[in-house]
Amino acid sequence: MTRPFQLPNDVLLLVGEQLDNHADRWNLIFISQRFHDLFLSLVYRTVRLNHWRDAYSFICAITKRPSLARVVRELDLSRWRKESIPQADWDVLQRSSILKGRLEVSSYSQDETAQWVEHLAQGRGDTWSALMLPLLTQLWQLHLVYSIPSICLNRIMQRAINNERPFQSQPAFQHLSKVSLHHREDLDRPTAHVNAGNGSHEDQSALLLSFFQLPSMRSVFANSVVDPTSISIVPDLETEETEQVSVARSSITEIDLRRSSGNRGMDALIATCADLKSFKYQHSDSHLTSHGYQPTAFYRSLTRSKRSLQSLWLDHYGDHYPFTSAGLNQTHDEWFGSLADFSALRELRIRLANLLDIRYQSEPISPLINSLPGSLEILYIEGCEERHMGMLVSQLRTVIRNRRSQFPHLRCLNIEGSFRNASADELGDTSASAPEPADDTIKPKIVQAAEPLHEDCASAGLELHVYDRTFSQKPH
Template sequence: MLSALPNDILLLIGEESEQKADRWNLVLVSHHFHDLFLPLVYRKVLIHHWHDANSFLHAILKRPALARAVREFDITNWVQRNISDVDSNLIANSAQLTELLHTASHSKLESDQWSQDLRRGLADAWAALITPLLSRLSKLQLAHGARSPYLDRTMHRALNSERPFCGEPAFQQLREVSLHHREDLDQSDDSETTADGQPSPSLLLPFFQLPSVRSITANSVVDPSSMITPSEQSAEDEELRLGFSSITDIDLRSSSGNHGMKAFVSSCAGLKSFKYQHSDSHVLSHGYQPSAFYRSLSHSKSSLEILWLDHYGRHHPFTAAGLNQSHDEWFGPLVDFTALREFRVRLPNLLDIRYQNEPTTPLIDCLPSSLETIYIEGCEERYLGMLVAQLQTVIKSRRTRFPCLKHINIEGAFTNFPSDGDDDGVITSFGPGVPEVAIKDKVYQAAEPLHIDCVQAGLELHLHDRALSHI
């Protein structure tokens, strides 16, 4: 009965079966179902180690139609495995791999080194060999070490239409890119690294030049401008191209943007979402400098809809530049970001309160009228009363100045860590001797006037503490 349905209907049924096992069962029903549903099985490909990569590569070399079926390619969970001498010889003597390496390489030396690194099981070597074959890829998720010479080389050849990209332009349908740096993969890469062992931004930059890409996520990114000398800085500023990229969403995690990541941010013609999480763990970090992001994002004031700055970032007392005080720097007024719907910013960066109890510029004069969600992080308990008063003023002007506002969130160090006899707040227990961590009663009391105003205005108010998010 099922086989009598038109192929289009059958494919719709197959697409509703999200589990790969269910799709494999369909493939095994008949020869007709095998040919019909096998490309659906290859729609999303997850590679976990060299054996997966080798099997998949031989499958798409044998049936190129399967390569055209792939929409998502994911190696973020790559596990480094030793390759036996027998398997190494099989890889080295594979006629298909030898021919593919000959096509992809520009010299015999390159081909031989590539073959050697395939036999070492390097994720970089396998991914760079496979991805050029996936002509209809829309989502790419890569795990990589501090240096990825094969992926670097492949991307630059794709942009320059060099072999193996001599035909149609490469990656025409690629829209989402995720680059996940993993330190465990650094250990398998004995080539040069950047000064602090972090990934080179050369892997990230080419994706900004692909016209189809809209979203990019990466971690452990060091600002490219941090890697050039001061004498080169002015020349780099002059040569900085503005608005050439089609990327609308950038998410940089555990990164260091000494210069506001301007090489990435300023390149976007219509940036809609920018999320940045700072980390001082990079040797080249000079501390979190919000004003640098204000300058780099100035080209996106009319398009930016979502801004997360330093969500749960890591700040050390000292950085390469010395005493780390820049993390308390004021970002600047957001009022000119006329499309902004949601922001997530630390209190010292949202309001200029350093060395004083009241902001130099009131919150109401810092916010654009387009806001729907306010999320303020890093509020110290001593500033909570001031922040409540500032937000009350915003709510009172909601109808005339902030008609879209729906959600207010405040995060800070608000939890109880009670000692014996401490009755500050309600203390319950998960078990014998394990006190429950909870937001202090006096924090709720301080926020109660704001809660009342939010209820009356039809807004949602939430208090958060990151200690609770890990329980």
């Protein structure tokens, strides 16, 4: 009798790795004992925790079987649901030898232990993640939610940087390359907003900066970041300084900051990056300490990276209030400055008012052709007003005419603004007997103004897209 054919384990693992759905991978381990032993490590490669029950079960599993902790490559708590642990469940957890053991190695004093216990009982994702991070020595990616203040997570990260207990046996996070930090206001303590100007943002900055000190870090995403102001000024890398200042250099090459406020151009972050390749920033005036979007501050910061920066997004759909903590908000329409010396820049996404110095006149003082780098491939211009469309078309046509000699890599132009036809309701027309659907087409004036540019792009083999902010419609 012939034995049934069995696929080798290596082949089965390759098949299992093609399953993107975590539930499908989970089901594999229940097929047979062989599949359980074979695919269990695959299930633990990517771990998503949404609740304190998930977190406690996970900690128990990797404590009992350390080999599982070593296969975890990605930890994701970005969809965490905050919920205080019912007293009956918390009484059971406090008797758990595993939880007691984790607290013993993570806490340095009785007062600190009491703080850990309080935050764990509140179901805070940042505290539960801080408890498990010392066990995950082979992490590549980390996606965390945090609240303000985030005391326990901050504490663990500082101890990781300093190689202190519970990280004294081996350097921490030697393989971690990608981190996303999601601040969620619904997770904050009620007093956090009241004390927003009294240390909470400094704690937030300390958490973010701790990841900049890890050796393998390459990519950082964070939201609601307020410009760090509590670290020492970094010397200008373009000039020789007589006084030597010791500055930790970061291996991070990608920074993506959403709904943030950079009063100093995020200089404290950018200055640490020796080889920054991508910087994306979305401004928000919703932070109490915001002084408004200040393009010139970012220009000063990013000048350090002008030989390495390949992708730059500035203020993508940012929020600008008429007034900020500094008073009347007039800074967001400032000219960023010439990008001609950014010799590696391939992709640029920027507001028209920051790309060209047109704040007090209809024509720019410095023409666009003198402000763009020769390396540019994709240009995306946001916030174009209808009154500036003719000027912008003229400036871009000059760029295209000089494309072969000055911009040989340029292949795509994008213009975005409020270009759609207004609906009857928006115009205040109430005479219609029945509501009319909104007209989501581009205004004929805009299409007509863009037509010469469209012809030039077609002749040069370039893509041209004209979008409306609401509907992202392209003219035909």
